[in-house]
Amino acid sequence: MKITEPARTAEQRKRDVLARLEGELDVWVATADADGLPCLVPLWFVWDEDEVWMCTRLTSPTGLNLRDGGRARLAFGDTQDVVLLDGEVRTFEGRDAPESAVGAFVTKTGWDPRQDSASYAFFRVRPRAVQAWHGEHEMRGRHLMRDGAWVV
Template structure:
């Protein structure tokens, strides 16, 4: 790849990140079990109240890992234009999820896990670290959020 554009300013990276969080439907969810076995799956998500909300079945490896470990790494994009989110995960049963989060999920995806016949749970992933870069030339300045606070 030939770099033809200058790196984006931090403020532009944040605007681009927030736009992606609103528009993109899928996020890669990486977790690990208590035995250290990694798991990587794509899930639908919604960005709501500065958190990513996911839904999955509680008995899946991802559901168990998020519940038991309370942490996840999420990724948007490809290797040239990537967003990485490290966050803390908190589980909500379908009857416990805040209505506003569940409605935001439904509005974005067209699916309501609360109404599904199979049991689903929601996870709120609160970002602790967010990185965004579009190519190697944006490695410097890639951290947009650290320790749960925006740095831009």
């Protein structure tokens, strides 16, 4: 890739990240089990009140890793338009998830997992770190959030 555009400002990167969190339907979810075996899957998600909410079967490798590990890395885009979000995970089984988050998820995806199977759980990811860059020329300044606080 030939770099033809100047690097975005940190403020523009944050706006772009927030637009993706609002607008995209899928996110890559990276987890690992207790032995370090990695797992990478796409899941539907919703950005609700500064948190990412996802849903998958609690018995799946991803569900177990999210519940047991308490951490996840979420990724958007391709290698020329990257957003990485590292966060802490909390699991909500059955009907324990807040109705506002579930409602936002159902509105965005058109699917209510609670009507599908009792084995589904909701997972809240609170961001602790966010990085964003378009190519090598934006590697400097890619850290937009650290320790759960926006630095922009």
